[in-house]
Amino acid sequence: MNFKKLIPHIIAVVIFIILNMVIYWPLFMENKTLNQNDVIQGRSANQEINEFREKTGEEALWTNSMFSGMPAYLINVQWSGELLKYIPRSIEKIIPTPASHTFTAMIAFYILLLVFKVNPYLAIGGGLAYGLNSFFLISVEAGHIWKVAAISWMPAVLAGIILAFKKNYLWAFILTALTMALEIRSNHLQITYYLLLVVLVFGLFQLISAIKNKTLPDFAKAMAVLSVAVILGLGANLGKVWTAYEYGQYSIRGEAVLSSNTESSGGLDRSYAFAWSNGIWEPFTFLIPNFYGGASQEEISMDSELAKGLQSRGAGSGQVRSFVKNVPTYWGDQPFTSGPYYMGAVVVFLFILGIIFVKGPVKWWLVSASVLGIVLSWGKNFEVFNYFMFDYFPGYNKFRAVSMTVAIPFLCMPLLGFLAIKELASANWSAVKKQFLTVLGVAAGLCLLFVVGSFMMGFRGTVDAQLGDQAWLVELIREQRASMFRTDAFRSFFFIIAAGGILYFWKENKIKESLAVGLIVTIIVIDLVPVSKRYLNDENFVRQNRGELIAKTEADKSILQDDGHYRVLNLNNPFNEARTSYYHSSIGGYHGAKMRRYQDLIENHLQNEMAQLVEKLRSGNTDLSDFGVINMLNTKYIKFGDQAGQVITNRNANGNAWFVGDVKEVSSPDAAIAALGNLDTGKEAVINTNKFDLTQNQISTGSIKLTSYKPNELVYNSNNNSEGLAVFSEIYYPKGWNAYIDGKEAKILQVNYVLRALEIPSGNHEISFEFQPDAYFVGNKVMMLCSIIIFLILIGGLAYQIRKSL
Template identity: 25%
Template structure:
């Protein structure tokens, strides 16, 4: 019941607010109703216990709670029959306002909602009534417990088929589309196109910048193309702040520091800019169809990692203004929040760069101390920097990126994702699974011994 109440979120704030404000990490859950999985799991467990009790009991008497349990469903049945317009007005008052100002569309949407509500209400009463009839029959010894169990399982399977059909083949009048994607659509979605093929031929480390309506397109990831745009429901706040304060990173200094090498412009628009070169025109396949697209190369793009000459201190509230200033050149200077003693005359060299999902490794050579900028999101809680195997402090550079000080000489610099918490959770899950299997095994052995003892 507690999980059910929590799932209502702000609609039952009495319980939800207590957990949100007082319980550690509870505010990290994005969707409150996902906790309903606990309700579904526990209901299935309790149902199994109830079914096991009925199957093992030879003489089943009608419990005292049976008839009172029927009363709320009977009252709901009466209200559904005789409620009429009053019931419709009451239920419709809780419908969320449609996202349209057209009165005709609002009326149509609310009528569709009411139709779905009434159909689901009658479906619920059908299954509940069928279950109560089966319970009465088994309590009155009209049917055996095995027949009862078979009928209940049949009802459950029928209910699943009804729900699955609504998801897979929804009625057109419901306004819902199928949640399944056809194989043909998937094949078309992952079939390369001239633009993707051109970009995939470039084996260097770079990112693309999809401009305009292409910015939210996530299809590029399917081909291993790293995009500054795309869509994900959960973003790191520091990156979301960057997009909000820099016009979706659409200014040249920001594009350079983000390792953007190619700009994708929809409708093959012509752009005249001294730092851009048109390198490809063609058709780009999107989830909503194909679009003529132009690919421009940013001539002065920056690599994934580089050394800088000058470090400047900026306040957090001014950082976005600093990095969007046209005079800002991320190749030569960088902004940090806390001052450090740094001065360099001759820049070092990055002799190798290797990256994977959980590790980035660089080899550097220099004749004096350097400051390295890595064009990856600053996330010091999990991405730990090492120089020759020794952990070093990672600084937040230009409001978003990572930076570390490198001593003179030849060094190996590594950024390694810390999976300690994941491994700890995995270990706990494995131990809990083993304990659960052990308890089940012990329970089965004890049950077998009891049955042998009773038979003797």
């Protein structure tokens, strides 16, 4: 084996590790962790599942910690058949999470460029450009760990696909199967879907090329190899995909249940999906980070004109210091942003260079995919295309926050940019010199054009209205935005000139190629790291461990004196926080895929009851008997603060289960949810008889008590004098729950729009609910089989390659 060939790869790994240490220094050297909001929320949502796993060694599969109960598939489930998890875990042994995802992204893009036969040392620059851009690192800071994991594997999947069309079928099969399995394992189907769009565009151009060049047999062979590889990668995640698909049909991403929900057509509501849409000009943050003022709130220097203006108005130094820490500098179209998506001025310049210098289907694929990603990110700001995509393109309406489609250009534009340098290296300089200088002039000139144009821009943001009639303050903020805009425009101009100068002097034989490559890589790092560090810096790291971040409050301690099974309503933004779920079963939560029916319940009843509840509590009245929906969810405690005295015990909660004396029959979901508004849920139930049949005539009185609680198994004891209908304060879900009365399976009914019910014979009975979804148990076995096959072909491929090189 020629070990000299390994030297560039070893150097690449070392450089990637060093840069990760720079970015995540407190993580490596100070034993700190990232204070990530979404991670904290996720840890809260996971707590019941984790505790059950640690106590029993089993998987919960269902949790009552959020939204009165939901499947745990999209929260935290471990799969014994998921053998491929040991690959990322091996990386994490050396490089801690989330730095491991940044390292993976760098390696994956490096491999992609090697597949295109880019100089390995230049490919290092590509890996750094892909892993250090602010889109990636802002996502890390926000705690979108599954998202960044999926983004990190995208280039490697593409590398495998490219190999198939280069007729390297063995490694195309191995790399595609392995990385597709790891991509899907990342559990962020939205990013994987965007990768599929990139692949579809690639396939289209390859098909056109095959028809044009009469190479359809080669195209068919590549597609056959890739199809088997993708199926194998999918099989290694079958349980995950199956459960996600199964649950998706009943979530807010599935079909609407109520006829009044006209926006939903088998997916998310359009207004919800497009809430985070880029403005038409927002992609210029790829080139100029502060094009739209950066994050929603930025810290400004005390030496800034804004600070001086506040001081001149009589504000004290303390007031000024407090204000400049959170200035509303963002003036774009999104309701909130953690920071701009900065690709890098050098990378954008190289991309423009690639449009001119790279030829053939690869160029048109990368340009088309980049444009597609940008147009999709515009969302509601480009209705004519994006509403069509949402309404008619398969699967597209399952995903929200369309601004995330910038993941496509962030993959494709750097790739075309580094292919441009490869083409420039072999080009006849005298023949292309003029084109090169033209591109340099256009890219750098664009930055200067924005500087000139900024004097005619208003820098007005929707947030300005919140400042009331303080026109002078609004004007100071707008001047600050303009200053930030111009500073970063000049910054990008100088980086483009510097990168262009390096390439120019290289081709003029003034500097050696090795030096030019080193300088380009260096300038990319110098360009990207300071911008990314604006949003991921030492202040984002905390020394305390995550357990301490979710400390038990006095209110929690007060509630936890009750060791029964009940639910808690946190009146402080309950449907957008998961902290309550860390210690309690909550009727609220934090998740992007609530059950459709539960969302309907929130919108049609819970929000109204909460508003009425607040007014009643303010008047000092704690009689909650008229809050039927809150009571039927067994909401025993109302929490409105963190102090022990800020908890109210709801003595009117219906409990875990109860017999009803009257059943109202309706013929549609609309009628069922409407009836809830006038229902005494402790004594009455409503059932849609078009879906569920009642076989009993008698209405029972009696008692029913919960005797054993596990997330995936509930046991009750009933004592009733005649046949009757028992209602359970548990969410009805048709896929996986089985009910047994004295060991004999019983049919689960859906009542009160969201709850379970059983027809119970007279007498004493043991009743149990068990969650046994086929999608988990069958899917797990298939995952193990496919994972073993992937490992075997990987080992075989490596052995073959080593033997071949000896």
